[in-house]
Amino acid sequence: MATAPISLTLVKAPSAFSVPKSQNPSKPRVFTLRCSSATANAAPDLAERPWKTSDARLVLEDGSIWRAKSFGASGTQVGEVVFNTSLTGYQEILTDPSYAGQFVLMTNPHIGNTGVNFDDEESRQCFLGGLVIRSLSISTSNYRCAETLGDYLAERNIMGIYDVDTRAITRRLRQDGSLIGVLSTEETKTDEELLEMSRSWDIVGVDLISGVSCKTPHEWVDKTNSEWEFKNSKDGEAFRVVAYDFGIKHNILRRLASYGCKITVVPSTWPASETLKMKPDGVLFSNGPGDPSAVPYAVETVKEILGKVPVFGICMGHQLLGLALGGTTFKMKFGHHGGNHPVRNLRTGHVEISAQNHNYAVDPTSLPDGVEVTHVNLNDGSCAGLAYPARNIMSIQYHPEASPGPHDSDYAFREFIELMKRVKVNA
Numbered sequence: 363m364a365t366a367p368i369s370l371t372l373v374k375a376p377s378a379f380s381v382p383k384s385q386n387p388s389k390p391r392v393f394t395l396r397c398s399s400a401t402a403n404a405a406p407d408l409a410e411r412p413w414k415t416s417d418a419r420l421v422l423e424d425g426s427i428w429r430a431k432s433f434g435a436s437g438t439q440v441g442e443v444v445f446n447t448s449l450t451g452y453q454e455i456l457t458d459p460s461y462a463g464q465f466v467l468m469t470n471p472h473i474g475n476t477g478v479n480f481d482d483e484e485s486r487q488c489f490l491g492g493l494v495i496r497s498l499s500i501s502t503s504n505y506r507c508a509e510t511l512g513d514y515l516a517e518r519n520i521m522g523i524y525d526v527d528t529r530a531i532t533r534r535l536r537q538d539g540s541l542i543g544v545l546s547t548e549e550t551k552t553d554e555e556l557l558e559m560s561r562s563w564d565i566v567g568v569d570l571i572s573g574v575s576c577k578t579p580h581e582w583v584d585k586t587n588s589e590w591e592f593k594n595s596k597d598g599e600a601f602r603v604v605a606y607d608f609g610i611k612h613n614i615l616r617r618l619a620s621y622g623c624k625i626t627v628v629p630s631t632w633p634a635s636e637t638l639k640m641k642p643d644g645v646l647f648s649n650g651p652g653d654p655s656a657v658p659y660a661v662e663t664v665k666e667i668l669g670k671v672p673v674f675g676i677c678m679g680h681q682l683l684g685l686a687l688g689g690t691t692f693k694m695k696f697g698h699h700g701g702n703h704p705v706r707n708l709r710t711g712h713v714e715i716s717a718q719n720h721n722y723a724v725d726p727t728s729l730p731d732g733v734e735v736t737h738v739n740l741n742d743g744s745c746a747g748l749a750y751p752a753r754n755i756m757s758i759q760y761h762p763e764a765s766p767g768p769h770d771s772d773y774a775f776r777e778f779i780e781l782m783k784r785v786k787v788n789a
């Protein structure tokens with residue numbers, strides 16, 4: 363039977379912006395992207411429709427309910443919803459361990475068109491809570507493609523939803539701040555139950571690092587391929603680096619290896635004394651999920667290492683350094699997630715476009731004298747980099763390894779090499 367042409371009708375979307383989070387309406391409100399028949403008397407029998415109908419809900423803690431279609435795994439999952447403004451690179455985003463406990467909503471509406479491949483994994487598994495997208499590509503085409511995004515998520519037991527108004531949700535997150543949500547494909551659960559679940563869960567103060575870190579130390583040798591050589595000068599000398607895995611992205615390790623480092627990756631709980639016994643030329647504190655103030659054991663480790671060998675902190679590593687130096691961190695309204703964040707390097711005056719993924723930031727006014735703010739995020743003026751030259755410390759709040767994202771900040775790895783070299787020469 364021929365199917366009637368359809369038109370997309372946005373239902374109630376404008377009013378979606380007018381319910382502030384603070385009102386917490388007790389009565390859930392439903393928003394949906396509805397397919398309606400263009401010719402009133404030619405609506406096909408529901409059972410014969412060739413397209414999938416809504417079978418999932420995203421219930422946000424502010425009482426809004428977003429009807430959607432599911433792909434990947436089914437079930438019920440709670441998490442914090444954050445929006446990511448990268449145009450592509452969804453596989454690297456899905457495998458970035460820093461997204462543990464979060465649902466990633468992609469603002470780019472068209473996702474899945476290049477499938478997934480064997481090369482773009484940034485960690486051993488997907489740790490995020492789920493994926494929220496506007497439109498799931500109906501075809502997959504790329505020379506590296508090994509399988510579809512839907513199959514990939516299903517195999518890894520990760521929930522995804524599509525045909526949801528990602529623009530309306532993003533505007534809500536921008537206006538009201540990050541929101542906890544529950545994704546569910548279970549019809550037996552009522553809206554009220556899911557709302558209650560979202561309101562009784564929190565991500566603040568939770569140690570998410572221990573769930574993503576490796577369990578035993580291991581050597582890392584894999585490098586990035588020749589396309590990644592950006593004419594950054596390199597030494598023939600190999601520096602020994604201990605890399606703390608708070609949820610480390612593989613491309614951080616690949617870039618360090620490409621710069622000639624001999625790397626030992628250690629778990630988040632690896633004692634500082636053991637690290638110092640290994641006599642490294644430098645220590646890297648990696649990115650990682652969640653609230654930096656919820657992992658005091660990691661701050662203690664950082665404190666014990668500071669000043670003894672050169673250190674480089676990336677994202678969570680930068681935040682832990684800020685805390686170890688006596689500063690404080692705070693939760694941002696909706697954080698920075700995407701591959702298009704302008705950062706000014708205050709030492710050179712250059713602006714770099716950076717890849718970012720964080721919800722917390724270091725308060726620069728809380729830091730002791732001698733600590734220098736080296737980078738500033740130009741979107742909101744937040745602290746994006748620190749240095750404490752007297753103690754051979756450098757850190758950035760964003761991602762020099764990109765993956766996905768622009769490569770402007772790759773020079774940070776070279777600066778770490780130069781720092782290790784200076785200290786070694788003067789030892």
Ligand SMILES: NC(=O)CC[C@H](N)C(=O)O
Pocket residue numbers: 460648649650651652653654676677678679719720721722723
């Ligand atoms: N990418 C990261 O290391 C994230 C750091 C921290 N979990 C935050 O959200 O701010």
